[in-house]
Amino acid sequence: xxxxxxxxxxxxxxxxxxxxxxxxxxxxxxxxxxxxxxxxxxxxxxxxxxxxxxxxxxxxxxxxxxxxxxxxxxxxxxxxxxxxxxxxxxxxxxxxxxxxxxxxxxxxxxxxxxxxxxxxxxxxxxxxxxxxxxxxxxxxxxxxxxxxxxxxxxxxxxxxxxxxxxxxxxxxxxxxxxxxxxxxxxxxxxxxxxxxxxxxxxxxxxxxxxxxxxxxxxxxxxxxxxxxxxxxxxxxxxxxxxxxxxxxxxxxxxxxxxxxxxxxxxxxxxxxxxxxxxxxxxxxxxxxxxxxxxxxxxxxxxxxxxxx
Numbered sequence: 001x002x003x004x005x006x007x008x009x010x011x012x013x014x015x016x017x018x019x020x021x022x023x024x025x026x027x028x029x030x031x032x033x034x035x036x037x038x039x040x041x042x043x044x045x046x047x048x049x050x051x052x053x054x055x056x057x058x059x060x061x062x063x064x065x066x067x068x069x070x071x072x073x074x075x076x077x078x079x080x081x082x083x084x085x086x087x088x089x090x091x092x093x094x095x096x097x098x099x100x101x102x103x104x105x106x107x108x109x110x111x112x113x114x115x116x117x118x119x120x121x122x123x124x125x126x127x128x129x130x131x132x133x134x135x136x137x138x139x140x141x142x143x144x145x146x147x148x149x150x151x152x153x154x155x156x157x158x159x160x161x162x163x164x165x166x167x168x169x170x171x172x173x174x175x176x177x178x179x180x181x182x183x184x185x186x187x188x189x190x191x192x193x194x195x196x197x198x199x200x201x202x203x204x205x206x207x208x209x210x211x212x213x214x215x216x217x218x219x220x221x222x223x224x225x226x227x228x229x230x231x232x233x234x235x236x237x238x239x240x241x242x243x244x245x246x247x248x249x250x251x252x253x254x255x256x257x258x259x260x261x262x263x264x265x266x267x268x269x270x271x272x273x274x275x276x277x278x279x280x281x282x283x284x285x286x287x288x289x290x291x292x293x294x295x296x297x298x299x300x301x302x303x304x305x306x307x308x
Contacts, residue, residue, distance in 0.1 A: 053078075056173075068178075071181075072182070072202060076147060077089070084114040091107060098137055103124060120155025121158050123156070146179055146180065148175060192300070199227070206306045206308045218230055227260075229254070229257075230254065230256075232252065239276065241273040243271050254272070285302055
């Protein structure tokens with residue numbers, strides 16, 4: 001997601017960061033399994049051969065039994081799972097080989113133990129400049145659609161109020177020949193116009209987050225210029241229309257990031273309509289006014305249909 005990243009989105013909106021393999025960060029979904037390549041590894045054509053994902057920590061080696069990669073308009077997303085739900089997930093804010101620092105606001109890397117909504121993030125909770133490690137993408141094979149690389153990072157527990165959880169060093173992380181898709185595997189869609197101009201998304205993420213200790217479903221989309229729109233709805237809401245007033249107690253909220261001015265601002269008026277909601281998907285429409293330094297940005301014709 002380039003400059004306006006998934007983690008900066010968390011920092012702005014969340015009182016507590018968490019990432020879950022149950023679909024809290026879309027489009028990574030452990031239910032989606034892509035067959036592993038079976039051709040022998042060919043050193044003259046990296047990106048072929050069997051897939052694998054592993055890392056060392058606490059005197060043990062994590063070996064994934066299920067994994068998925070997604071190369072979107074501006075990001076590489078890779079996740080490795082075990083059947084228990086234990087997982088590593090990361091977002092690299094680019095689509096080409098290179099080094100992606102774990103402490104950068106363009107990137108996110110998290111290890112999540114089984115049975116918890118919290119995890120260990122490669123972002124230092126108090127020092128944005130701390131060198132906490134990196135993701136190194138060594139190969140993106142566009143012919144075979146596989147991605148490979150390495151990672152290592154110091155992870156900090158994402159429930160910042162729990163001071164008993166000490167940082168963990170994750171080493172020797174390797175992901176090899178992970179098959180990737182370029183089409184959103186969840187068929188998520190997002191649309192909006194800003195002052196009449198279409199907002200063309202390159203990434204869509206759906207998260208279950210906490211804002212002031214209240215659970216929300218948040219739909220985030222950004223475009224090629226790093227502008228972003230976030231629509232958040234309390235998880236207990238059913239189909240209906242809910243007003244945006246700019247109050248922190250609103251049951252729905254909209255947040256707009258403008259990278260050219262730049263500014264980040266909550267909407268002060270508008271509404272969100274939930275038209276359909278199931279146990280796994282939510283669909284709706286929205287409109288809002290965002291005011292920054294006396295200038296009004298009208299967000300109209302908003303619509304989303306996403307898995308959460």
